Amino acid sequence: MTIGDVPQPIVELGRQLRLRRLPLGIEDYNALWRALAAGFGWSSHEELCELCVALWAKSPEEAELVRAVFRRSVLDDWNVSQARRTSSAKAPTYATESRVPRLPDDSAEHVPQAEPVRGLHTIPPSIGAVDRSLVMIPQYPLTEREIAQAWRRLRRTIRSGPAVELDVAATVERYGRHGVATPPVLVPRRRNTAKLLLLIDRFGSMTPYHGYIDHVVRAIRNAGRIDDVREAYFHDLPGKAADHRILEQIEDPFCLDLDAVLPMIGPMHDGSVYEDPELTVPCPLSVALSQLAKGTATVIISDAGAARRYYDMTRLLDTVALLKALQARAGAVMWINPVQPEGWPRTTADQIRRYIPMYPLTREGLDRAIDGLRGRPAPVERLP
């Protein structure tokens, strides 16, 4: 390849894929160059597409993404008539003129259309075309890989199970001590025993985030390598504080915070959470919390009124009661808010984060929340 003859179709393809959050790096491009130089991928668009899939996709979803983006990319410049394969690994050249039949503007395939038949009309007729360039895989700000990478840092390792791992130092030490050949010293493998409870707000202003949150939960479960992940769902809050009359004791009518009455708020007792995201299988909060192992890390995922830009003092009071209940039972508690921090001011979220560390659902936010769960101090203005 010579300077100035950068193969634009591939550069464009890579750009489109990176926009769709497929983390392509220099190494991935190099792999493609080497494969092309060796003569692969020149006979047709399909072969080139499958070559990219083989080199770049690491899951069926990513493969589908590469194929879809490939179909929508402009590949007219890819001159497949140059597919004279030579045995030498000579770098290919990229023609700028196309001698390939151009794809029609609308690359949807046309299939013969059936005329509607009387008596079989219970299903409306199909449009009769499929547009394969449409990406049918949802895409969120964080990929499964990024979420898993973040959560793999939540580790509490102990050795447990059968002794199968060689302890080199102990074996050498025993050799030296006995002076004769002794069997090797084996120890159990290290296991991550970190436990995690996800308390997830559903419906209402959280509905727009359902897809993203489900994706996050799935990624933590599938690839986060955490010993025990539990989810509990609720709408707005799992329950109410015992006594709302506490609010009447705040003297300043314009006061937005609960600092004055904080010690008087008791932990939430009567709430309930749900085992399923559709909120159909209830479970008392006290039971759910009593089942938690000691030191279970807890994460609350909720917009805390920020999505609709609400401020609600009663909700703040109930939230503090929930935090007190969690503090009594669980280990570190962090709050993850799917709304970006620009949307927090002047909402309930802005007050809640004075009492509990709150981070946005971004890579940096997750990292900081996990730092907090691992024990790094995460200062808040007031402890509830």
Next chain:
Amino acid sequence: MTPPCGMAAQRLAEVRRRIPDNVLRLAYHAALPVVVDVGLLNLLRVNFFLDPPDVLPFEAEAALLLSPLCREIGQGLYEMPPEIRNVLLIGLQTSYGDKRIRQVALLLEQYSTPAWSTQPELEKAQQLTALSFVDSARATRWLESASADVETATVGREWHVAMRNRLRAQPQADEAPREVVKAKSKLKSKSQEVRLTAVWALAALAQLPGTDITPAGDALLDMVRHRADASAPDVKAAVTLLRTLGRPYADLADAMAPRSRDQMPRNTMREAARQMAAVRLEQKMAADQSAGNLVSALAAIEEAIAIYRKLARSRPDILPDLARSLNDKSNRLVDLGRRNEALAAIEEAVAIYRKVARSRPDVRPNLASSRNDLARLLSSLDRTNEAVRLYQDLLPDQERVLGPDDPDTLATRQNIALWTGKSGQWAKALRLFRALLADQERVLGPDHPDTLATRGNIALSTGESGRPTEALGLLVELLPDRERVLGKDHPDTLVTRRNIAFWAGESGQPAEALRLYQKLLPDHERVFGPDHLNALAIRGNIAFWTSKCGQHGEALRLYRELLPDEVRVLGPDHHNTMATRQNIAILEGDDPETNFLH
């Protein structure tokens, strides 16, 4: 289609205050299905809003679903009120055309979700709706045959009735452009009810971003002027609508609102008409400008300035309009190469803005923008020290008034960095450019022309700091992006190609530099003509690198061909002409091996 009612116009006006225009364009797409869920909306964004110019982040999805445009109907589904849906569909049609409608319909058909596969009515409604946008006759035909045989169907008679009404109510592909015409003709109706419907139809259509508001605004203005009874509901509605259309309609609405036409002071009416004429001239200038009629554009803006000057004598609120027009005039003069006259106009604009900005915080962004134009003009007049000082003075003000992420603030940073480099401090310039690039990519996106310009400047600073190979690599990466975003013949794209050739030579690849310059020359001559300064410079470079490649005879021939053209275009004393003459002398010498070309 069903005429939009007042609710649609009011809700759209409210939505436009709350969400950006590109989120509204996502709403155009979301209006096609019967209902949307988060999964479908996500796919709409992923397929149609990841590439410039329409780039939307994930947060836009929640912003749309939680806006007044959408109503949650349970099970994670959202629907739009039919009146709003129809207006948005017109937006989809006029902004994106039939091909996009077809793509959205296909996406809807290919999307399947448990949420509607468990509800046969909904599933069928979605499928039929998708079909109706691609082939409405076929959809209607199926519906008629299915309704006739309702007993065997899995859905009830109500469903068929509802779907028939629905399909009838949604706008047809060719209907959108006719809506404004239809509504305007109804404004003359004798029936107050018909007029009111027309007012609201125009109101709703004028809320679509990018729509020409002039026909709607003029028709409404006309109606308000010709109706004696200012308290009639349609007149009130028209005045409310005029207020949402911005200047000058908002001003005129304020002038007319409390009184009927007869009670309006005569001079106010006259002033309003004059102001209107000036606005028309500004519009004419913009149209001429984009059509390339630079002289006519200048004449229009000068006429507008004359009107604003007269009005401003008695009305200080007109001063910002006068300053804006002066700024436009300055830009048009720059286009025509009359830079000294342009300087006078922009200096007056800045002076007026400065005076007004003290009491009018809303014009401060305009002041910043004009100061930026002034600095740019000064730097192009080689008054670089004044320009750098102006830019540096301007930056803190822009950061405060416009915010650090405003495109104008970023442009000022770019200028400071560039002139810092040109004063010889390339390492410092490189640092400034790198910091700027990160912010531009975040704010403007990686494909914005300014972001691309910064990448070019980073390459320049890198090369000037003594790392030509690295500069070359950066430019090679930049070129495909520029060609894709700006086109192959854009001046910036050609600049990048020239720079690639330059740094290829500087990094010790004479044959490659020669090849690239030779490839560039015909394109450059085609775009700018053979007598362009840079075309001559490229020819000089070709001769230089030909000589470097050992072909001294050929190089000499090229220099000899170049010299008369340079003398004719640049003059005999231009430094390029002199360099060519010197090189000819060297190559004519007995021993070219010893000369400086080697």
